[in-house]
Amino acid sequence: MAVVVDPSSSAEETPERHWLDRIGIPRALAWGFLGLLIFMIGDGVESGYLSPYLRDEGMSGERVALLFSVYGATASVAAWFSGALSDLWGPRRVMLLGLGIWVAFQVVFLVFAVPTVNFWLLMLSYGLRGFGYPLFAYGFLIWVTAVTPKRRLGSAVGWFWFAFTGGLPTLGSLVASFAVPWIGAYATLWLSLALVTAGGLIALLLVREPTGRNRLAPAGERPVATLIGSLSIIWRNPKIGTGAVVRAINTAPQFGFLVFLPVFFTDTLGFSLSEWLQLLSAMFATNIFFNLIFGVVGDRVGWQRTVAWFGGVGCAVTTLLLYYGTVAAGDHYALAMVLVSLFGATLAGYVPLSALMPSLDPAHKGQAMSALNLGAGASTFIGPALVGLFLGPLGVQGMMWIFAMLYLASAVMALFLKLPDPVAPGAAGYPSGPGPVARAGARNETDDSPEA
Template identity: 55%
Template sequence: MTEEDAMSMTTPRTAGPETPTGIIERIGLPRPLVWGFVGLLLFMIGDGVESGYISPYLAAHGAGSATNAAIIISFYGLMVTLGSWLAGALSDVWGPRRVMVLGLVIWAVLQVLFLGIALPAASFPLMFAVYGLRGIAYPLFAYGFLVWVLGASPAHRLGSAVGWFYFAFTGGLPTLGSLVASGTEPVIGEYRTLWIALGLVVLGGVIALLGLRGAQGGGRQAAPDVTTGRSLLNSVAIAFTNPRVGLGCLVRVVNTAPQFGLFVFFPTVFADELGFGTAGWLRLVFVLGAANIFANLFFGILSDRLGWHRTLRWFGCVGCAIAVLLFYYLPQQAGAHYWVSVVCAALFGVSLAGFTPISVLMSLMAPGQKGNSIAVLNLGAGAATFVGPLIVAVFLSSLGAAGVTIIFAALYVLAGLSVHLLKVPPEARQIVAEGGTLDEAAGQDQRPS
């Protein structure tokens, strides 16, 4: 039996952990963290309120042009990447709870400055600084909580817990956030809707932090002698000192790089070449996102039973390779049959969720440095936002849309071939078999905070 097979069979049915009895446990939610998930959903709804209209709104209210608005949003994206990395690295030395508090405070303060000063002044430099810097905030809150989830959840149920995390995360940003905006904007306007967003973020943050009081896992993760600077350095060095973690980062890049790449040239394919128009393409994007939300939860729970490696390889990597090809080629053959495009978009969204177990594997490959592992994972997520468009920029003119799509499919196949190298060390397998948590096994400070 291979190590991977052994891990796949380490489930509540064969190992030491008790079979869940309550409804909360049966659906894969760690009971002590339930209010954290509720708060995260509300927080991300608030953060996602602006996602559907912020670019044109900035251009019309002080940025000066669509180009300047794009510059602001690009800086915001850079700060999101930085915050995603810092969330993991700082959680190791400060504890996830403090990182979440920091994210909430930064978001609220900068949003007030944005709405109360930058927008009324119609100042591009102020918008650039205040709105852009706010991008660091939501990853600190959200991914700080992810570190908490990975450390405090029973190891044999990590897939389910991570599935619920991404269900709340993507359910709020942008899906329900955009839905809230669609209801409030016609009634109270875009500006007041941004104040509604602030209220939702604060409400979600308070619910999460109060609801998590007393829950284990919110304190310092690292050894007493690890300083903040050393943790930041380790969060980069671990990708080289532990090659499996570095490879996991590359797999995470492959997860969504094609998605961001497709968004560059697929609008032309579906809106213009196939004649569905911009509205038709946007509906496909919604279908893709909606399918992905529920699939994150499904594959998270399934992976605890089927095995994290198997789920990642077959449903994530191989599934995306097939789905991305179908997404391009089937609509070409179907022509005016829009429903075919809808099915293909949904299939791709579902397959993307097959990568959910990568977060679990990253935490298990370095159980004593899970914060640093998640920092590297988040770097991969940030890198995907420009790797995908970069591939399009380099190859679209020479290979065309079909050629770029095939490149993306090939990347998924390569990722699938590398999954067997994401080996989990024996001590982590023992944690899973005994039904413990990574925090308990590491003997770290887990006092309620």
């Protein structure tokens, strides 16, 4: 992906006077952040209860896991395509495509698949709907990176993840916790469609910034070369490939949890569905605020170390605490709230990957971002797939150990993600000024630095 931000642009030099610009939200894209939040709330409504709902409708646990895995596979492909298609068509058109896919296949899912509980129709409609949210959300992320001045890019990306995780699954699960008892599980799925539609229209109709309406790749660049380059960087630069794997491990357990933890918390531990949904909301409400905290921590102690220790090791510990603590205490709501919040906090330890990945290959930052998106999308497939394979023979305890070991493996891999040596300003592939990312990267380059 060839997102180019001209370092000499007027946006880079103009003083930021509006309060939105000062807090890191590009004013021209402000409605987009609101639209993204509402869209992701709608997308996240089902996240905490769709699995037990389908189980109650007669689907086996293995089939539910397979359904979620297919959804994750399509989401993974869409996450990769979001960058390359934004280069070729412009981010706004990619977002429009994502919204259209989501709405169309959600209607098929609700009108034909769910009432009949036809497994193959469920697979087709829900699986194809998986293309929708990554195209919309990550298309907007590309738009943000294309127009935000470098000195504010880290903050703007932070606000993107604030809106993304604020909706999926935090506020989405909270909405479901009140809507399901009030209007029922099936009607709540229609509510999610309304929210997604509203959020998508807000972003697409109210954001007038012109850059996102045009292709971002240089004129004459061939579509096939753009698509291949956004994938081949994974093996051209092994560190980028490793970083993509770390990103996939980051949220794979999260999506795996959504398959079996609802049943574990309600049927085994004795929580009500509303209590489980509130716990899920608390997990990711904590994650939202620690996203900002670990962004600052990463700049001070090092992106690499933050990902390895707070992210990888931290998540391994809190994953096991989440299982053994709740098993020991049963349906103790306050303790469960503490344990899920600890996991949500350590999950944010991976946030510096968003700064680390583009800095691993400064001459191909856009392609590195595509690899990051590919890892994020792959996690939606890997987590449910592992549950489908191992939940039956190993049970919940075995799954928690598998996820904890994956987190430890990601910590080891993160230790190899050392940044390249600094290159003088003006060199090929580098901006004319160091910018905040370069300055942060310089603080993260050496192991013997007190801030590395």
